[in-house]
Amino acid sequence: MSTTTLVDIISNSSDKSPHKAAFRFEQEAISYRELEVKTTQLAKYLGSVGVQKGDRVGIFMNRCLESVIAVYGIMKAGAAYVPLDANAPHARTVFLLNDANIKIVVGTETFSKKLQKLLEAQSPLERLIGVQLKVTYQTTPWEEIYQVEIKGFKPILIAEEDVAYIMYTSGSTGLPKGIVHSHKSGLTYAGLSAQLFKVSPEDRVGNHAPLHFDISTFGYFTAPLAGATTIIIPEAHTKLPVSMLALMEKEKLSIWYSVPLALIQLHLCGLISEYNLTSLRCVLFGGENFTLKYLRALMQEWPHAKFYNIYGPAEVNQCTHYLIDELPPLDKPVPIGKVWGANEYKILNENDQELRGIGQVGELVVKTDTMMIGYWNNPELTKKSFYLENTSSNKTKKYFRTGDLVKRNLTNDLVFVGRNDRQVKFRGYRVELDEIETVLERHNLIKKAAVCLVNSSPSDTVIFAGIQLEKTTMISPNALKLYCKLHLPPYMVPQKIEIMKEFPKTSSGKIDLLAFKNKIKAI
Template identity: 25%
Template sequence: MSYKINVIEYFEESYKKYPQRIAVKEENKSISFEELHSRVLSYANYIKKTLGAKKSIIAVLLPKGIDSVIADLAILYSGNAYMNLDVKNPENRLNAILEQVNPNCVLTNNSIKKTLNQNVKVVNCFGENSFIQKNEEFDISFFNDLIDTDPLCVINTSGSTGTPKAVILNHRSFIDFIEAVRYEKLISDGEIIASLSPIVFDIYSFELCMLMCWGATICVVPEMFSAFPTKLVQFLQEEQISYIFWVPTIMVNIANLKLLDFFSLKKLRMIWFAGEVFPTAKFNYWRSKLEKCRFVNFYGPIEITLDCLFYEIKEKLDDNSPIPIGKPFRNTSVIVLDDNNKLVKDGEEGELCIRGSSLAMGYFGNKEKTKNAFVQNPLNSKYPEIVYRTGDIVSRNGDGNFVFRGRKDTLIKRMGYRIELTEIEHVVVSNLKIVKNCCVLYDSQSKDIILVYESDNQLDERIIQKQIMSVLPKYMVPTKYIHSYLLPRNTNGKIDRNALKNSLIGE
């Protein structure tokens, strides 16, 4: 395999190798690698020549499917970076993202009824009325000046100011992950993927890489199936899925209903999971029903491009033993620091910090946050060396594998989504002005987001919930509401989050 300087080079090889293989399957529609390549070049030609975009961010507001894949790949071929938006997000959130990133344009279709920022150009070039014509003369050589440090995509994640943080990832970081999993032999050519993650997830972007690099087929899981575990497992059986990369919440629901007792998943051979802790008892159910499958636990925040540690579970685990997050991939190094920025000993807990070429470029338009998260390695005073401070607390066990212990701050992972609890507080207090003071907590056992608000009178929970849902996506909306006449304060007058958490959750 030759050295790659951008991910497009993988696809240029794969579409020639597997021209008639199905690249993307969406309900009753599908597209081959050859046809996908042709349509991608047509859209790339339009982006390059008509829109005149180069080395820019281009937003995509489309449902996940064949069109979104075409849009993302065409943006890359045109020498730009894509930023996928969630069509289910409230308009306020979409516009906050657009105002912060200010993309060259938004590619969408006429069926999506969203009122977007007037300063952003909206291009309705997808759907039944698409005006993009097949172009046989597109010159692909122009992307040769794309180098591995050029941006590949922007992924928005929860931020503390009410506006999501826009994380910039480049070609090199994705190539680094591709080659790391290739080295560990964790993927085979021609996998059939049950693509469940939202279009705004980094998992979806990696599924695009699997398509480009390994000739994988992306089978888009109908969105409604997420709420119906039986339909999910039935989908795996009917589509003869060989590979899944899911968040544990979905898999726990399937285990609770013991659905694997009723379906034959003979083709499924590789199961990856990441994003949150997978309760070992529920994992053991999956393991007992799919003995021939390989199971791999991945760990990593978006700032290091997908995942940086992995653990393939080969041994039998006790139901009460946590599943390790494992060891770092090749070309990734981790250090675990105490509160004084000193290395901890094996068995001791500390903050996990990452270094390597998998690190993101930073946060779009936010030098201060980038500076605070991507810092000089405190163990190296000799030359510049950037590490990312994850805020996650880990320890190393006797086998040399790392075990996740918890979060250092208010950043949580729920249903695979990364959520900054202070963003919810900011929306309640500053944006919606529902109350003057509040505190948002997370119960990791019940998976509840708890809004504790300060008010002279108890408010109607349904009204609060409806207001919050107008601004935030469903997965960020609190599930419990607690009234308090006066929230506890610490000595500097700030709300005492730890005191509240101890009294209400007991953690």
């Protein structure tokens, strides 16, 4: 059977290796055959309660085996899954429910109180799956899903252009934006990454990222496409480096993919040498810069593994890679490498003219089959995000504008230089600093806010917020942090907040962000 959509991944692997563990979590495992059955049960149930092709269904849970059943069951029903960060503020989640018109959310009993609160909010939400609440007619526990008779189930006809999932990320307007991916873009990414890193049925892939973070697609799509086993890293282990190392050894992980900070924490615990991780053959990292002294140290700890710097905005999944085959020098950034597969790229100046020379800095635009359809409910932003090239054969090529400034080095590898806007990469997440400022300035005691990233130590950075209060008002930084927690995901809440008398200004009267950042460094 050919693999033409993401749904086919589990069906095909179930036919080839029915009893092989597809995913593991803590002491539990689910085989490819079990996954095929349970995703079909969920798909049939979703259809019975009115889910139709093209609908959006939310997933509200931490890392667990049910998350996999939810992902593939929703897609098998012809719908698109929308990961909802269970740790995000209530108001933000309600916004996503309304923006994507989500009527059904799949969750677990762990978050029954939060899910009950969502059911009571003003939104399209009508039904919860995976929990049993007092409002029984609106909730269906997993036990009931697993009793659904799948005999006679008629698969929904899904085309590769159909929407498979929508991932929300920070937006510069102060509101999250939904990145819409098709079955084609997701499956193409899975196939290219499986080929690039030679993923095989013998591999055991560590899935460190939560479902709402795009790195998770490697564990959820790439690994099962290759018939490998994905080990979902429990939430608690992500905060305890020593227990993480023990898990990596116990599970004999062969491929690891995470943000650099997770790897830095493993190194800094000082106990790597006590664990046998010779099974590790590929260490993939992306989402932010890797502090070079720690990268070098980790490469010396694991000389048997190959290290790859991975680059790619969530809108195009992954689009470049760079194999670090020797210890990188401390005085040069690690390149983001070359584009892969049949991908194409250009470097453009501010007038959209192509730059071809070595060392010339411009915006990277990428043409790839792993590219998103667009932004959900936002045609204007979608239009702005693409660069269209008219070819000599009167055909139009569509490139995604990454917003990242790059240059070519002497080996023709791409090197990341910075951003052409105020988006930053923070602990693997894309964060629009404008969104944090917008939230702060909504507070009735705040006159003006400015936000930037600053180094807190050689191995880490923090989000710093400077605020100017309205006259004759007082509020503590801790109170402002609590306020931010009500409106922003945890990773976007400023770690440091300073009350400032005034901000440095440009000649036009705007906040001088460069001078502000330099001033912060001196505090």
